[in-house]
Amino acid sequence: MTSDAHEGLRRAIAECFPSAAWQRRIVHLERNACSLLGSKRRRKAAGKIMQAVFAESEPASVRAAYHAATDAIGGFSGEAAELLGEAEADALAYLDFPAEHRRRIRTNNAQERTNREIKRRTRAAQVLPSMEPMIRPVGAVMAEADEDWSVRRCMATMDALETPLPPEPPIDDETRSRAERLVLVAMETAGIGPKAA
Structure with missing residues (x-):
């Protein structure tokens, strides 16, 4: 399951899907870490660093880059480094899955797109007298999403999950x-050298 680090969501996922892995949304982790940094330059540098980390594809490279990023961001703020350290297992959970699944597991963009479409269609009606009239537009959105996923064969590689x-x-x-070089380049791209940090 992929979601924000909202405690209620995490508790519900653990209760309803006890054997499911949980993936923290990367973009929200980046925002949370950046919000703990004082200056705009440091926030920009931290964002660039985290983007560089998650642009890597090999699990060992991602983990090494994550550690280097945590250390570099720790130079800006101990609180942000602590957040990243605590979130490591949840942020990197997608690496425990086959490569072809990782991009879809790392975010919940498909779910958010579906939720936006449901809101758009139900908002047009403004007032729905009961659950029955609401089922039609929501059901239509869900049917379209199912068809889209089936046509694009997003889950065609489910067999890969059975292979360790x-x-x-x-x-x-x-x-x-x-x-470490990756993190330094990201910092320089953001206009902050290692000594200026």
Whole structure:
């Protein structure tokens, strides 16, 4: 399940889907970390750093870059680094799935798009006298979403979930060094060098 870090949502997911993995939405984690930084320059740098981390595709590279990003952002704010450290398992949960699923697991854009369409269609009616008239527009949106996912074959690789992933290689010095360079480049792109941080 992918959602925001809202405690009520997390509790409901754990109760209703006890064996489901939970993925924290990356964009919200980025916003939460950036909100703890004082200056606009630091917020911009932290955003660039986090975007660079999640642009990586190999799990070991993502994990190494996440650690390097946490350290770099820790130079801006200990509170932001603490948030990122605590959120690591939830933010990187998508890496435990096959590569072809990771992009869809990392965000809940499809769910949000569907919710926006439901709001748009039910808002047009303004007042619905009972549940019956509401079922039609909501059911139509859900049917369209189902058809869209079926046609695009978004879930065609479900068989991949039954095959265990090979063990993830440990983070070696080369991967760690590459991750640190990635973070430095992101900081420079944002106009903050390592000494200016």
